[in-house]
Amino acid sequence: SDQKNETANLANDGLPPLRDVIATHGLSAQKKFGQNFLFDLNLTGRIARAAAPLDDATVIEVGPGPGGLTRALLYHGAKNLTVIERDPRCQPVLEQISNHYPGALHVIDGDALDVDVTSLGPAPRKIVANLPYNVGTQLLLGWLMQIDQFASLTLMFQKEVAERVVAAPKRKAYGRLSVLCQYLCDCQILFDVHRSAFTPPPKVTSAVVQLRPKTDREQAVNLVSLGKITQAAFGQRRKMLRASLKTLNVDVGILLERAQITETVRAEELGVADFVRLTLVHDEMAA
Ligand code: SAM
Numbered sequence: 026s027d028q029k030n031e032t033a034n035l036a037n038d039g040l041p042p043l044r045d046v047i048a049t050h051g052l053s054a055q056k057k058f059g060q061n062f063l064f065d066l067n068l069t070g071r072i073a074r075a076a077a078p079l080d081d082a083t084v085i086e087v088g089p090g091p092g093g094l095t096r097a098l099l100y101h102g103a104k105n106l107t108v109i110e111r112d113p114r115c116q117p118v119l120e121q122i123s124n125h126y127p128g129a130l131h132v133i134d135g136d137a138l139d140v141d142v143t144s145l146g147p148a149p150r151k152i153v154a155n156l157p158y159n160v161g162t163q164l165l166l167g168w169l170m171q172i173d174q175f176a177s178l179t180l181m182f183q184k185e186v187a188e189r190v191v192a193a194p195k196r197k198a199y200g201r202l203s204v205l206c207q208y209l210c211d212c213q214i215l216f217d218v219h220r221s222a223f224t225p226p227p228k229v230t231s232a233v234v235q236l237r238p239k240t241d242r243e244q245a246v247n248l249v250s251l252g253k254i255t256q257a258a259f260g261q262r263r264k265m266l267r268a269s270l271k272t273l274n275v276d277v278g279i280l281l282e283r284a285q286i287t288e289t290v291r292a293e294e295l296g297v298a299d300f301v302r303l304t305l306v307h308d309e310m311a312a
Contacts, residue, residue, distance in 0.1 A: 058157060073153065083150045086108045088157050103129060185229065188232075250308050257273055258295070283310075284302045
């Protein structure tokens with residue numbers, strides 16, 4: 026099949042097999058860096074292809090580690106790829122890959138939380154990453170705040186986080202992250218990845234999510250306000266809105282009435298459009 030051929034080709038990218046790379050450089054996975062490595066070329070190829078086309082984009086990968094996904098991205102045509110890796114042990118390996126693809130791979134030795142990824146190249150920008158689970162949500166929230174800078178985010182998360190991204194109202198996973206992601210992006214879980222695909226295996230199943238910024242958002246809402254309101258509403262998700270929104274600096278009764286939302290509903294019953302209205306009215310009242 027095509028996929029088999031492709032996997033065979035990716036295995037012959039002219040670089041040593043990943044397991045040898047790990048052994049040669051002593052890259053035992055470290056928990057403090059959230060390291061769970063992918064060796065399965067089917068998977069790394071599949072993630073890279075999900076983000077295609079790559080050749081016309083500034084591609085950014087957070088946490089390349091020993092470079093499995095990095096190699097798939099380069100193999101699948103990325104010509105301007107910047108990777109950001111915090112673990113200094115990975116630098117020699119990444120340099121080796123960089124030499125193998127002259128001019129296509131730029132390596133940043135540092136913490137992705139400190140990097141302004143919009144400075145790494147012109148639009149369209151695509152982020153592709155098997156994220157370190159300890160900072161995954163924090164990184165996503167940061168990118169959401171400047172989402173218009175990106176063409177797509179293709180991200181591996183714990184499945185539980187992926188489900189929060191795509192959850193519909195009234196579902197258990199529905200919350201602040203769902204509202205923020207879905208207001209800004211079309212969000213889709215592409216596929217699940219069993220824990221056994223990683224070395225070492227994490228405790229839970231993972232999933233690859235893709236977020237594509239909506240280009241047709243009607244009302245521009247202040248994201249900080251939307252963040253505050255969803256935080257208040259879902260922070261006490263069992264409470265009725267008239268109680269949970271009391272922490273806001275406006276009269277809750279008037280706020281809900283003007284936004285045409287019943288006082289007794291709970292956060293999980295509101296759709297994204299309701300939160301948008303609530304935020305617009307709130308900001309009007311607070312102005
Ligand atoms: N991309 C590799 C793969 O798929 O096999 C490794 C993925 S591993 C889940 C996460 C990677 O992110 C690790 O290599 C880890 O060292 C790196 N990392 C952790 N925290 C980071 C941070 N704040 N900034 C940049 N890289 C980080």
